[in-house]
Amino acid sequence: MASPNLSEIVTTTLRNRSGKLADNVTKNNALLNRLNKRGNVKPVDGGRTIVQELEYAENSTYKRYSGYETLNIQPSDVFTAAEFDWKQAAVAVSISGLEQLQNSGKEKVIDLLESRIKNAERTMQNNLSADCYSDGTADGGKQIGGLQLLVADSPSTGTVGGINRATWSFFRNVSYDATTDGGAAATSANIQSYMNRVWLQLVRGTDRPDLIIADNNYFRLYWESLQAIQRITSDDMAQAGFSSLKFMDADVVFDGGYGGAAPSNHMYFLNTNYIYLRPHKDRNMVPLDPDRFSVNQDAMVKLTAWAGNMTLSNAFLQGVLKD
Template identity: 30%
Template sequence: MPAATETVTYDQLFSLTGRARKARVTNNIGNSQPTLDILHAGGRVEIEDGGGSIEERLMYAEQDTEWMSDRQRVSTDDKEMITKAVYPWRFIVAPINISKTDELKAQMSETAAMDFAESKIIGARQGIRTGTGTAIGGSQSGKSMLGFQDVIKDTPTSGTLGGINQATNTWFRNKYYGTAVTFTTQTVTNIFNGWDQIGTQYESASDMNEEVTHIVAGETLYQKMLSTLEGQGYTRFMGGGQVKMGAVTGGGQNVGQGPMFRGALIYKDRSMPASTIYGYSLSAIKLKIMKGANFAKTNFVATDASGIIGKVAFYIVGIQLVTINPRRTFVLSAVS
């Protein structure tokens, strides 16, 4: 534990005045969770009433049509058009553990007791946010939820997603480019290879009414993306030089501020893989939260029976990241 140490002489002045402090605790460990915040701000977080799993009904075909003339016999053939993707619930928990001795020591004043308990609660909630944000940028492992590496795959031509075989169902694949790209290289004069390939995948994944809305990269690639703009004299400073959080409204309009590429907001998320750039339309992704397990706190129970005098409670979230239209997403998986 990185506990601070201090040598103090309790003279008359210090004994009577003590230390100056504000009623705050500053977070020095957690990073922001931009993708999580974007999904929330864009209305892509949905509360579900439990259930054994999550299902999304999908249309994968349209009824056949034909042109006809007078008195022509036409087809009456029916066609299968609807299926469903099924995703399992995942649960993330964080304990709030207060020993009896700590509780007694915190009785110094009502405020001290409240600050001590509140710090435990804030730490648990922040831990769940961090764990969820990290999972969004990662890949499913063990009991964790799906991440971008699962729903926007480097190789979506094999395996299953939501129970659907992507090897045979090409309509349920994201766009992808796995060939090595050096972002700052210019094969064509004044056109950076990185932006050129992002543009290609952007158009491949976009449709007139379902454009890619967000492009995200990790810290290193994001810096290279901005440096190409700076090198060309296109630096954009907003809000005192800071890129602000953005999302889109229900009408598909971007909100917030940040560098833009063909209408898509570019942002940095430290949880994303080092050599990867993702693009997605918010209409293609949802974050499901289980009703009753939406940062729900259990009651404190005594731990005396285990031989430890104290009490413990848990924060719990039932959650899953799902995709409902992978073709409106893309990934560049070998960028340097």
């Protein structure tokens, strides 16, 4: 007979694995892995939107003076905030009454559920990881706003976090087109020169990119440009399971491969001090209550859900090299 405690088995199994799933999503993606290490995976308590504070100007009262000269004591408006909408995602684990009967006995039911839960976890990992590269337009705008939105190919247009980039230049990232700005499509012979040009625009004192994410082609071009000399790799990223090289003091990470979601012919220069993953503290890969039982089917469904978004607090220190 079917297990009378099936609902409890499913719920307990999902709850025991939800924390591991949330952690594995960050390990499944080079960007999220770096954000996690920096402490930039910051849960949110709630609110109508996710508010990300940011500095948009310097203090305007700086003045050189002599003796009794009057100083500038006018208040300076230097802070504002970007607001990002909540995005939600869920994956379902279901079992029918017939499957319960066919898998009679507690152990057999758990074996079936374990396989489906692992598949659901991989699905959630892969899709959230892919969304981190998105422009946020999939499914009618219900998708996370990823790198193609935050570090856009055309940064002088569009709205990010409620801030119109056409109006506010401080919230625009650097974008360098190999063909248009450099004069030729990227190759192994010129890619380092193009990377130099992007890098130099993104350094502010000690602030500089710490992570460069490339798709298959751009990583290959950079890799081949180094093969005549000794390659320098990052032990830290290698230990995290990502193929990586170094450029200046930043890790250059191959985040493509089979099914890779990084857009083709793109290389993102990221200062991850200013990029965040903001999940809701009560909806970070957790099973939803109560149990879902179909009103007209012999079946039970449990949903594992996530809510949050990616946010940005500084755009002009982020860049993209593209063709």
